[in-house]
Amino acid sequence: MTPAPAEARETSGVTTALLVAFVRERGGDAAVEETLHRAGVPFSAAELSEPSTWTSYDTRIRLFTAATDVLGDPDAMYRMGAESLRNGMNATVVLLVRAMGSPRQVYARLPRAVTNFSTTSTMEVLESDATSATVRYVLHEGYVHSRLDCDYARGLISMVPTIFGLAPARVVHDECESSGAEACVYHLSWDRRLRPWRRRGAPAADPEITALRAQVRSLQSAATDLVDGGDLEAVLPRIVERAAAAVLAPAYLLAVSSPRGGAPLVHSSGLPAGEVPALTARLLAGGDLGPGAVVVDVRSARRTHGRLAALGRAGEGGLGDERAMLAAYAGHAAAALDLVMALEDSRMEARRAGALLELAHGLAQTVDVHDICQTVVTTLPSIVGCGSSGVLLWDPAGAVLRTAASAGLPPEQEALMRAATLRADDVPELFAMLTDREPRALSATGSSGPLRDLLSTLGLTAAIAVPLLAGSTFLGVVTASWSQGEASGAADADVLARLRGVGDQASTALQKARLLETVRHQATHDALTGLPNRALFRERLAAALAASPATGSVGVLFCDLDRFKAVNDTYGHAAGDELLRQVSARLRAAIRPGDTVGRLSGDEFAVLLPRLSGPGDAESVVARVAEGFVEPFRLEGIPVDVGTSTGVAVHTGGTAEASAVAEQLLRDADADMYRHKQRDRPASPVPRPRD
Numbered sequence: 105m106t107p108a109p110a111e112a113r114e115t116s117g118v119t120t121a122l123l124v125a126f127v128r129e130r131g132g133d134a135a136v137e138e139t140l141h142r143a144g145v146p147f148s149a150a151e152l153s154e155p156s157t158w159t160s161y162d163t164r165i166r167l168f169t170a171a172t173d174v175l176g177d178p179d180a181m182y183r184m185g186a187e188s189l190r191n192g193m194n195a196t197v198v199l200l201v202r203a204m205g206s207p208r209q210v211y212a213r214l215p216r217a218v219t220n221f222s223t224t225s226t227m228e229v230l231e232s233d234a235t236s237a238t239v240r241y242v243l244h245e246g247y248v249h250s251r252l253d254c255d256y257a258r259g260l261i262s263m264v265p266t267i268f269g270l271a272p273a274r275v276v277h278d279e280c281e282s283s284g285a286e287a288c289v290y291h292l293s294w295d296r297r298l299r300p301w302r303r304r305g306a307p308a309a310d311p312e313i314t315a316l317r318a319q320v321r322s323l324q325s326a327a328t329d330l331v332d333g334g335d336l337e338a339v340l341p342r343i344v345e346r347a348a349a350a351v352l353a354p355a356y357l358l359a360v361s362s363p364r365g366g367a368p369l370v371h372s373s374g375l376p377a378g379e380v381p382a383l384t385a386r387l388l389a390g391g392d393l394g395p396g397a398v399v400v401d402v403r404s405a406r407r408t409h410g411r412l413a414a415l416g417r418a419g420e421g422g423l424g425d426e427r428a429m430l431a432a433y434a435g436h437a438a439a440a441l442d443l444v445m446a447l448e449d450s451r452m453e454a455r456r457a458g459a460l461l462e463l464a465h466g467l468a469q470t471v472d473v474h475d476i477c478q479t480v481v482t483t484l485p486s487i488v489g490c491g492s493s494g495v496l497l498w499d500p501a502g503a504v505l506r507t508a509a510s511a512g513l514p515p516e517q518e519a520l521m522r523a524a525t526l527r528a529d530d531v532p533e534l535f536a537m538l539t540d541r542e543p544r545a546l547s548a549t550g551s552s553g554p555l556r557d558l559l560s561t562l563g564l565t566a567a568i569a570v571p572l573l574a575g576s577t578f579l580g581v582v583t584a585s586w587s588q589g590e591a592s593g594a595a596d597a598d599v600l601a602r603l604r605g606v607g608d609q610a611s612t613a614l615q616k617a618r619l620l621e622t623v624r625h626q627a628t629h630d631a632l633t634g635l636p637n638r639a640l641f642r643e644r645l646a647a648a649l650a651a652s653p654a655t656g657s658v659g660v661l662f663c664d665l666d667r668f669k670a671v672n673d674t675y676g677h678a679a680g681d682e683l684l685r686q687v688s689a690r691l692r693a694a695i696r697p698g699d700t701v702g703r704l705s706g707d708e709f710a711v712l713l714p715r716l717s718g719p720g721d722a723e724s725v726v727a728r729v730a731e732g733f734v735e736p737f738r739l740e741g742i743p744v745d746v747g748t749s750t751g752v753a754v755h756t757g758g759t760a761e762a763s764a765v766a767e768q769l770l771r772d773a774d775a776d777m778y779r780h781k782q783r784d785r786p787a788s789p790v791p792r793p794r795d
Contacts (some may be wrong), residue, residue, distance in 0.1 A: 111146065113158035113374050116221045116352055119256075120159060121153040122168065125182040127171050135174050142170035150483035153390040155348035156356075158374065160225045161247055168252040181252045185259025189266055207265045207273065209293055211237045214264075219416055220352040230289075235296055241288040242281075249281040254288055265294045311711055326421070328392040333542040336363070340371040341445050343402075343412070343437045351398055351433075359384050360402060360410030363445050366591065368410060375415070387411050400431040404438035411438070452489075456602070459486035463606065467613040471620045473497075476613045477509035480582060480606060485512055488602050489586035492564070494521060495572075495610065497580035501529045503578060512585075517562045530554050532567070538578055543570045543600060563587050568600060570607040572617040582607045633688035634683055641702030641710055648714035648763040648770075649755060657723040659713035661729065662773035663691070664781065666708035666747040671739070681737040683746065690732035695725060710770070719754040726750055751777025 128136050128149075136149050143166040144184065151157050152167075172180045175792040194571065215227040224247050230238040241257060253278070260270045262711045271294065279289040317374050344356045355374030363370050368388065372380050386393060388411060393399060396416025412434050414426065466479035477495040484493035492512030496505040505526040510518050528535045532552050533544045548559040548568040559567065567585035571578060584603050630641035636644065648658050665671075672680040691709055700712040711729070713722055729750055736743035753772035759765045 110568060111158075111163065113160045113354055114222060114224050115159045115164040116160075116354075117152065117157040117222060117348060118146075118352060119164060120157065120289040121155065122184060123155050123167055123171055124149050124187050125246065126180075126187065127175065130175050130177075130180075139167065139170045139174045142173065143167045150554060155352065156345040156373065158354065161222075163249045163766050164222075165253060168250065168256065172252060179255065182255040185256045188260060188263055189231060196623065203775040204513055205269065206234075207268060208232055208234055209238065210264050210267075211261075211292065214239075224355055226654070228646075230470040236291070236293040239290045239292065241287070241290065242326075251280070251282040252610065254280055254282060257288070257583055258290065259288055261292060270297070271295055273671040288313065317751045335440075336369065336448055339440060342370060344371050346437075347412060347414060347430065349765070351414040351430045353396075353398070355415040357383055357387060357413045358402070358410065359388055360441065362446055374656045380524070383415075384580045387413055398426045398430050400427060400434045400597045402438045402441065404435070404442050406442050409438055409441045410590050445794055456487050459483045460605075463487065466611055469619045470613075473617050473621070474616060476610065480610045481511040484582070484584060484603075484606055487606055488584045488599055490599075490773045491587050491590040492562075492585045495571075495580065496526070496583070497614075498578050505534060508580070513562060520561055525560055526554065526558075537569070537571055537581070539697050541571050541573060541576075541578070543568060543604070558587075565590075568603055570603050572611045572614060574611055574618075579611060579614050580609055598688040630751060633685055633703050635688050635709075636700060636702040636706045638702065641700065641704065641712065642763075643769070644700050644702075645769065646762040648712060649759050650759075650767050652714070652755075652758050654757050656758075657716035657718055657721070657754050657756040658769075659716050659719070659752060660727075660769045660773040661713065661722065661726060662750050662751040662753075662777040663711070663729065664771070664777055665707035666749060666781070668746075671744070675739050675742070675744070682739055683737055683744075686737050687746075687748075690718035691729065692730040699725070710773070716754065719756070722752050722754055726752060749777050749781035751780055 123139075123701055124136055127139050127213040129139075133149075136330045137618060140147070140149060140152075145159070145163050145167060147157065147163075148157070151158075159569055169182050172178060177183070211232055212229055212322045215229055218225065218227045225241060225243050227242075228240050230240055232238070240259065241254075243253075244315050258275045258277055262275050265271060265273050273292045275295040275381060276291040277288065278291075279285040279287065281288050290546070321334070330749060340358060340360070345750060347356050353374075353783070355372070356376060357370075357380070358645065359368045359370045368384070370380060370384050372383075375383065385391075387399065392415055398416075400412055402412050412430065416432055460483075463479065463483040467476060470479065477497070478729065480495050481493040484718075485491065490512070492510065494510040497508045500699050507522045507524060510521045513521060528538055531554050533546065533555060533607045537544055538544075541653075546555055546559065551559065559565070562585075564585045564587050567583050569581045572580045583601065584599065585764075609627055628637060629635065630637050645658070645660065652658050665683075668680065668683070671683055686702070687707075687709065688703065691711065695701060695711055696713075698715060700714075702710050702712070704710050711725065713725055716722060729748070733746065733748050736745045738744070741760045750771045753776060755765055755769055
């Protein structure tokens with residue numbers, strides 16, 4: 105577990121783990137809980153037993169004091185240090201010490217490694233020979249010396265020869281900081297002869313064998329723990345935490361490649377946040393992290409994932425070959441990363457497969473162009489692995505691309521994206537795509553000016569645009585894009601293949617939607633004039649009636665051309681068709697915004713007036729319609745006068761029977777039109793051209 109943020113990293117978890125084990129061995133779990141309670145520390149016994157849990161000097165002394173009181177033994181801290189080999193001394197420390205070959209080598213090396221256990225003191229060897237040494241130990245300024253800490257150090261120092269099968273060292277401690285001395289001075293002496301049981305071959309546990317067994321168990325436990333991590337975000341902190349079981353150090357740094365590309369994934373422990381970026385750059389570049397650093401590759405048989413560093417204090421070293429210990433652990437970590445990344449890949453492929461099914465289902469369920477585009481941009485990031493996506497549709501009349509849908513951009517950037525238009529004449533990439541129908545990789549630095557400006561405005565660094573094609577017809581483009589800090593897949597062949605697949609599905613859906621839109625338009629509109637036909641006009645009239653408020657009115661004008669049959673007979677059916685088209689145009693010009701003109705049949709037209717304040721308002725529209733027939737129509741270059749008879753019907757208030765009222769309004773307007781025709785129409789049988 106990671107220590108509380110306010111806790112200074114001054115004491116290694118090796119020390120607190122020994123304390124927990126010693127108190128438990130002497131007094132059981134109840135004594136451990138009482139010790140923690142009296143010390144008032146913000147850690148559990150399990151947390152204090154982890155090598156990665158560093159605590160403050162003050163916490164260490166409070167724990168030492170509480171343990172001494174709970175056990176009722178004033179020499180408890182000396183015994184804890186002297187019996188540390190039996191009470192679970194860190195296996196890595198034991199193996200490194202044993203590899204040095206003799207107590208003399210260990211004592212000579214110990215001052216350089218002391219910061220791996222505590223950062224609040226400095227140790228130096230004043231003199232040494234084959235069986236004796238004098239060690240000076242000074243607590244740094246600002247800390248209050250504790251006799252209990254000195255007792256623990258005496259016990260720990262005396263234990264060193266036992267790792268080699270020798271009797272404990274004898275320690276004479278006449279100068280102590282607690283008594284006012286400038287430093288603690290320890291005079292050590294030890295025998296070079298093996299213990300009696302070693303000479304007689306009596307059965308006993310060899311410290312090295314015991315440590316090796318513990319190390320194997322630790323590595324196995326670490327491998328299991330890492331694999332159980334689940335996902336990469338959970339595994340990386342565990343790798344750093346468990347690294348403390350392999351190499352003791354105040355700080356650790358891990359940097360591994362992201363499975364999705366882009367910036368490496370970094371996790372650290374014991375480092376100020378501001379120092380991590382620079383140290384990461386040096387770590388990955390193979391730079392020097394200082395003499396106190398132990399750096400190894402996190403490498404498996406399949407790949408090199410990154411690098412792991414245990415960072416000691418500048419100018420200090422370790423006990424021995426910590427690199428071999430850390431490398432062994434890094435191998436387990438790499439194997440775990442292999443598995444985790446394989447699981448990540450499997451999950452990602454499952455998500456992509458699910459997104460593809462979702463896309464196929466969504467496209468099969470909709471025939472609306474807007475809904476199709478929205479479905480594509482919503483599912484595309486999961487399929488391709490991009491940060492944002494878009495669909496731009498081609499307007500052949502204006503020769504421009506316009507955004508139909510986008511996803512993954514912040515609201516302000518999305519609004520800019522939707523407002524943007526790309527003209528073929530201004531964008532070379534678009535012009536080229538119209539020519540060769542091939543995808544284009546775009547970047548904020550290498551694209552043409554308009555695209556560079558657009559990508560920069562949207563905060564994007566790279567994009568891929570794939571054409572949407574219906575046969576040889578260019579419908580638009582689908583885009584996948586990445587912003588700064590996202591892993592760009594613009595150069596990835598697999599990304600392009602998936603994007604092409606999405607583009608093919610989108611093209612098919614758009615083609616189907618446009619075909620259905622054409623069929624629907626043909627079914628509801630007059631083919632000659634493009635006006636709504638009788639069915640659509642009645643539908644809109646019923647909707648207007650249903651939506652009309654109680655004080656509002658809805659009107660219908662029914663228009664019939666005077667002597668249309670005579671026009672056909674005199675000038676031909678082509679001229680009659682042209683007359684109908686010109687009439688529809690003049691009626692559109694005469695109505696108000698929101699009104700609807702429809703061709704009901706032959707030469708019969710109708711106008712829907714959905715927003716009238718009263719029945720009298722319809723008369724102003726009738727007057728404008730009549731003015732539209734004052735000027736002659738030109739048929740085959742000949743000006744021809746054609747009139748119209750217009751009937752009016754108005755309904756006031758809302759209605760629940762909108763369909764029936766609509767039919768009645770049409771009948772009433774038709775009847776009014778016939779009355780108008782009979783009353784006002786002159787008896788001229790043929791419309792005459794003007795001179």
